[in-house]
Amino acid sequence: MDIELRGITKRFGAVVANSDVNLRIGAGEILGLLGENGAGKTTLMNVLSGLYRADEGEILIDGEPVHFEGAKDAIHAGIGMVHQHFMLVPVFTVAENVVLGVEPTGVLDHLDLDKARDQVRSISSEHGLEVDPDAIIEEIPVGTQQRVEIIKVLFRSANVLIFDEPTAVLTPQEVTDFFGIVRSLRDAGKAIVFITHKLHEVIEVADRISVLRAGKIVGEGDPKTATDAELAEMMVGRPVRFDVDKKPFSRCASSSAR
Secondary structure (H helix, E strand, O other): OEEEEEEEEEEEEOOEEEEEEEEEEOEEHHHEEEOOOOOOHHHHHHHHOOOOOOEEEEEEEEEEEEEOOOOHHHOOOOOOEOOOOOOOOOOOOOHHHHHHHOOOOOOOOOOOHHHHHHHHHHHHOOOOOOOOOOHHHHHHHHOOOOHHHHHHHOOOOOOOEEOOOOOOOOOHHHHHHHHHEEEEEEEOEEEEEEEEOOOOOHHHHHHHEEEEEEEEEEEEEEEOOOOOOHHHHHHHHOOOOOOOOOOOOOHHHHHHOO
16 A cells, blocks of 8 residues: 655644645555654644544545545554554453454454454464453553554554654663564555654664654655764754764862862
């Protein structure tokens, strides 16, 4: 599934969050959507995932224009978003959270929890997610809770997965594991959007980088050749120095007198 955003503009009153944004997302690739906090990255992806409606512009799937009235339309079209703040019921099991909100005429003919458990195990095994369908959400680590969110969108047959600042709550080891999962999804032909402001992470995991600044796409970068300095300059609109001259530590007079 290939996605194209054409001329997307989104306003909130007098504030223009996205301005005439053009973006393409290809099947079997990880697109790094890079920008400072407040650049409009999440807003843009909320438009793609059906949470917001664009004031101008259009979304195309495999070259055909689509119109989303809400998130359910986007999900039915194969687009799923894993938000920075998880949408899980703490006292429910993994399987119960996965089927929550699924219509009986959708993924399952009826809400058969045993069948859902089997599908959770199958999805988990296929992508190395290692999640127990009977585990209680509030009893599992944050990194595992994120995997439950991934299973939720895959359970709904998503071919496009959007991750909003996914490493913000993860430990370094969980970040490494997460990157492995994302690559597995990419290799399975999924289109991945990785929203971040972290330069080293986008260079490590993305196949292609688009930089958003003040609601506009200002450039693209190849992770194989792009430098931190080049990407940072695109992010903030001015050169950024990464070499800092540090003066050697010296005691003050009052300290040495003690």
